[in-house]
Structure formats: C-alpha cells, structure tokens
Amino acid sequence: MAASHLTAPSISSCIVPSCEGLKPSTVKLASVAPFRAGSLHRRDFRGLVVRAATVVTPKYTSIKPLGDRVLVKVKPAEEKTEGGILLPTTAQTKPQGGEVVAVGEGRTIGNNKVDIGVPTGAQIVYSKYAGTELDFNGSKHLVLKEDDIVGILETADVKDMKPLNDRVLIKVAEAEEKTAGGLLLTEATKEKPSVGTVIAVGPGPLDEQGNRKPLSISPGNNVMYSKYAGNEFKGSDGSDYIALRAYDVMAVLS
Numbered sequence: 001m002a003a004s005h006l007t008a009p010s011i012s013s014c015i016v017p018s019c020e021g022l023k024p025s026t027v028k029l030a031s032v033a034p035f036r037a038g039s040l041h042r043r044d045f046r047g048l049v050v051r052a053a054t055v056v057t058p059k060y061t062s063i064k065p066l067g068d069r070v071l072v073k074v075k076p077a078e079e080k081t082e083g084g085i086l087l088p089t090t091a092q093t094k095p096q097g098g099e100v101v102a103v104g105e106g107r108t109i110g111n112n113k114v115d116i117g118v119p120t121g122a123q124i125v126y127s128k129y130a131g132t133e134l135d136f137n138g139s140k141h142l143v144l145k146e147d148d149i150v151g152i153l154e155t156a157d158v159k160d161m162k163p164l165n166d167r168v169l170i171k172v173a174e175a176e177e178k179t180a181g182g183l184l185l186t187e188a189t190k191e192k193p194s195v196g197t198v199i200a201v202g203p204g205p206l207d208e209q210g211n212r213k214p215l216s217i218s219p220g221n222n223v224m225y226s227k228y229a230g231n232e233f234k235g236s237d238g239s240d241y242i243a244l245r246a247y248d249v250m251a252v253l254s
Contacts, residue, residue, distance in 0.1 A: 071102040074140040112210030123153040158233040163202040170196040172240040194227045222253040
C-alpha cells in the first residue's frame with residue numbers, strides 16, 4: 001500500500017466534517033509553519049492555561065462546628081467478637097459511639113438562647129446514619145447535629161446511658177419461648193418483641209420558645225413501641241436495649 005505524505009499546504013486545505021447531530025459547520029486547520037528559534041513572542045501565549053494534574057488538600061489544624069452541631073471522634077469498629085474471633089471488614093459493625101471533641105455555639109429559639117447540652121469529652125451514642133464523615137488528625141470524625149445524639153454514656157454499659165431530648169431508653173422484653181399451645185420455639189421462629197420496660201427518659205423536646213416539655217413517660221413504665229423504630233444495643237449482661245423517640249412509644253401497659 002502506498003504511503004501518503006501530508007505537507008503544510010495540504011493540511012491547510014483539509015476540511016473536517018461536523019459530527020452527526022450537531023449544527024453543520026466546517027473547521028479549517030491552520031497552516032503549520034516551521035519552528036525557528038527566537039520566532040515565538042509573548043503574544044503567542046495569550047490565553048494559554050496550565051492546569052495542575054492533582055489538587056493538594058490543605059491540612060486543617062482545627063475544626064469549629066457551627067450552630068447546634070458537634071464534632072465527634074468516632075470509636076473504632078470492633079475487630080473481634082467477645083470470644084476473640086477476628087472479624088473481616090465486611091462483618092465489622094459500624095460504630096455508633098464516640099467522643100465529643102468540639103461543640104457549636106448553640107441556637108436561638110424564640111427569645112431564648114439554647115446552648116449545646118453535651119460537653120466536650122463526653123462519650124456519646126448517635127443515630128446510625130447521622131452526620132457527615134471526615135478524616136481529621138489521622139482519625140475518623142463526624143460532624144452531626146445535637147439532635148442526632150441519642151444519649152450520653154455515663155459508663156461503658158448501655159443500660160447507664162442518659163437519653164437526650166425526647167428519647168427514652170427501654171430494656172426489651174425477652175421473646176416468648178413457647179407458643180400459646182405450648183410448642184417450643186426455635187431462635188429463628190421467635191418473634192421479636194416490641195414491648196419493654198423504660199429505664200431512663202430524656203429531659204423532653206424544646207417548644208417554640210426554647211423551653212423543655214417534660215415527657216409523659218416515666219422510668220419503670222412497661223410500654224409498647226413501634227416495631228422498627230430506634231437504635232438497638234446489647235448490654236453487658238446480654239440483655240437487649242433500644243433507644244427511641246417518645247412519639248414511637250404507642251402505649252403504656254399496666
């Protein structure tokens with residue numbers, strides 16, 4: 001096959017057809033002139049933009065949350081079971097707790113200034129999918145709203161958690177071992193109960209003036225709650241607990 005040779009004049013007369021679907025047009029390529037040292041001038045580089053291949057993220061030394069937001073250092077995920085079995089990354093439970101390292105200035109409701117009710121250094125539990133994740137000082141952190149904090153951990157045991165705002169902590173009743181007819185149920189067939197005993201209650205929600213409205217539920221009440229509400233926890237004694245909002249409690253049982 002004979003090879004074709006393009007010269008500068010032939011390039012200048014070449015016409016490039018437009019793409020299908022675009023407005024018909026032709027584009028002529030400029031003539032290629034031979035390069036000579038010293039022939040380029042400053043005006044030849046007008047409009048030339050050089051872009052960096054990568055953008056270097058600055059290293060921030062501090063983060064100050066605004067309004068009713070807090071900065072939380074996330075507790076590392078458990079890498080082993082209580083029996084010492086190493087868990088793969090896919091089986092590690094996403095942590096729901098951490099330490100408050102910075103708080104915002106609060107917010108104004110009505111005529112009242114409402115401060116953040118969680119101090120720095122507090123160990124907290126937060127809603128599972130709340131907040132915005134970020135890496136800071138080599139650790140995972142979250143920026144979240146105060147209302148996304150479920151409660152403050154007074155000790156390492158969830159049963160000692162202090163609920164915040166309109167949340168209540170409930171110890172879940174044990175599942176029935178037998179049917180009404182006396183048949184023994186297996187673990188797979190035991191129905192998850194949606195009743196339990198209230199262990200602790202929060203101070204209540206804020207009204208339009210920024211004042212707390214006490215909850216109508218008290219510790220010791222046996223209650224029925226929405227089946228798929230709240231955040232579930234396992235206590236050190238093996239019992240199941242759930243923290244949920246007061247409006248998810250449907251009835252008090254006597």
